[in-house]
Amino acid sequence: MSDTDDSGLRAVPWRSATLYVILACSLMGVMGVSLVSPVLPDLRSVFGVTDAQVGLVITAYTLPGVVVTPFVGLVADRFGRRRVIVPLLFLFAVAGAGVAFARTFAEVIALRFLQGVGASALITLAVTLIGDVYEGSSRDAVMGVNGSTIGTGAAFYPLLGGALAGIRWSAPFLFFGVGALVGLLALVALVEPDAERSTDVRTYLGRLRAVAVLPRALAVFVALFAAFVIFYGAVLTALPLLLRDAYGLGAGRIGATLSTVALASAAVSSQYGRISERFRPARLVAVGFVAYGLGLFGVRLAPSPLAVAAALLVFGVGFGVVMPSIDTTVVTLVDDDLRAGVMGLRTSVLRLGQTVGPVAFTVTADRGFATTVAGYRVLLVVVGVVAVLGGGGYLLLSR
Secondary structure, X not given: OOOEOOOOOEOOOOOOHHHHHHHHHHHHHHHHHHOOHHHHHHHHHHHOOOHHHHHHHHHHHHHHHHHHHHHHHHHHHHHOOHHHHHHHHHHHHHHHHHHHHOOXXXXXXXXXHHHHHHHOOHHHHHHHHHHHHOOHHHHHHHHHHHHHHHHHHHHHHHHHHHHHHHHOOOHHHHXXXXXXXXXXXXXXXXXXXXXXXXXXXXXXXXXXXXXHOOHHHHHHHHHHHHHHXXXXXXXXXXXXXXXXXXXXXXXXXXXXXXXXXHHHHHHHHOOHHHHOOOOOHHHHHHHHHHHHHHHHHHHHHOOOHHHHHHHHHHHHHHHHHHXXXXXXXXXXXXXXXXXXXXXXHHHHHHHHHHHHXXXXXXXXXXXXXXXXXXXXXXXXXXXXXXXXXXXXHHHHHHO
């Protein structure tokens, strides 16, 4: 499906329709939070809610993935990828756009929960398809392109969300309707990979359980959980509120500031095929956590929003190596007939981190400090120290 390029890596098959379905699904999967992060401060006045309640807009979206994704993986392994991807995309689009018409905050949370069900396995199944279709250096290169696409989308969506929120708070939610177009693309263009399908549920679950308790798998899942507690708690939830309250930024400038994370992540992920030839995935994850911590320190010490954006570039470098490294490790743990299930476990852990992070940061800052601004600033330092010590400690031990 690909040719060899000048660098010796397997070239990406740009004429493959399956590749574009993979990338489109990943773009939808990352849209659910990054598009609405800039509008979170506005929701406080629209619905008369607190910071802790605003955090539920993120938590309600990520929570379904904790429970739903492993079962989605099981269904995808038994019945095929396309039969799962298409309905999820349509649910994501309809529920997400429905938030724009919500009359109460309770309706917002309910619709975000349903949208989270639709989004629960989109990136999971995209990465699963990469493992199905590509091998070796070709897989690493496409994994990098997928990571870069996610990073580019995550960089663009805060800008778009901020611009749309300037029109009306509900406009970013209406944009989720584009997921229905991606669903039509997947229905028409996705070629189902040839693979042996598991038929015995009990045997399947037993094999999945055996993989989940492997030391290598446990280490990956712990790193994944920590990465998303930090990213969703500190960067995508606490930081927009801090930028509004400490610097008086509007949704547009908040979106522009947050987009620097994804810009750096996209640039680094695009080179992952080359980077992975020189360094083991585990070491890249450790380096990524050190970058996380340094970036958070920079955010805390930044004297201006521009300096905050510069510090987030460092954080984005970390994210750009952490995620492709974790995904590469996970897809190589098992054979084809179990891959979607293991990726479902991966996404369940990821969603758990996304769910815990926003609540942990907003509730702790709201209830544990005199002001939420003071709370967020302390939490940035504490979490930064933990990330640097964790990543740096592993690097020292691995030497």
